[in-house]
Amino acid sequence: MAARKGALCVKRIETVKDLKEAHPQHMSIGFVPTMGFLHEGHASLIQRARAENDTVIVSIFVNPLQFAPHEDFDRYPRDIERDLEICASLGVDQVFTPTVTEMYGTEPVLTTVHVRELGDHLCGASRKGHFDGVCTVVSKLFHLVQPTRAYFGKKDAQQWRILKRMVTDLSMPVEIVPCEIVREADGLARSSRNVYLTAEERARAPLFNKTLRELHKALSPGKPVADHLEKGRAKLEQSGFRIDYLNVYDNEKLTPLICAPTQGECLIAGAIYIGKTRLIDNLEWHISS
Secondary structure, three states, rough: EEEEEEEEEEEOOOHHHHHHOOOOOOOEEEEEEEEOOOOOHHHHHOOOOOOOOHEEEEOOOOOHOOOOOOOOOOOOOOOOHHHHHHHHHHHHEEEEEEOOOHHHHOOOOOOOOOOOOOOOOOOOHOOOHHHHEEEEEEHHHHHHHHHOEEEEEEHHHHHHHHHHHHHHHHHOOEEEEEOOOOEEEEOOOOOHHHHOHHHHHHHOOOOHHHHHHHHHHHHOOOOOOHEEEEEEEHHHOOOOOEEEEEEEEEOOOOOEEEEEOOOOOOEEEEEEEEEEEEEEEEEEEEEEO
């Protein structure tokens, strides 16, 4: 099945069998795994994949393994026809849109992929099992697509680092390519979940990134970060946000830091709730920042 917008066309593939039969030989493959409801952030990943590879494959699959029972799997935004049109306009060659049964079969999933330690903090602290679900589906997708490079947004800072370690530890022949965060004009990071925000919540949302930028400016090499974090958390709470986490982390181990590093870089990252909507964001901090 092909999705068309004017003269544009992209091949939609819904089964593993068809994906294998369509697999290009002796060509570089750029792969962008997504859960759909594509936005400008996804578009930037696809554009980079298009510039760096012979073939571009996008997957659209809302993965149940990475959602807890109380999370938003059922209401996660979906619009497959719109997504196919976007992919066609960006020059995507194939879009893999499997069902849950196609990906996991009808029996319970007994095998998962777990990366220790890197998932203990940030989102992993409150979303137990989330990254096992992410690693399991991405490892399956890598096995099926066999990409040369896979593209992930830096907004999901913990995710791409965990996947990079998974690829290294399991000797998977794919390069993880982290790409810069795409933001709205007011600083809010692009996210499929932004559609959940009411007009009032959307007006307040940029304060999240503003607080991260203030923390970024306040850090000094070798100096404690606690006072700066306390001020940032208080500012967000006073504005009606509920904080999941807001901290400064080691850039590689993803463990919380007491002081800003005296060499190298660190990660300023947070997750907050505006109403029922959970948003994440981060900034990388360098000595020369």
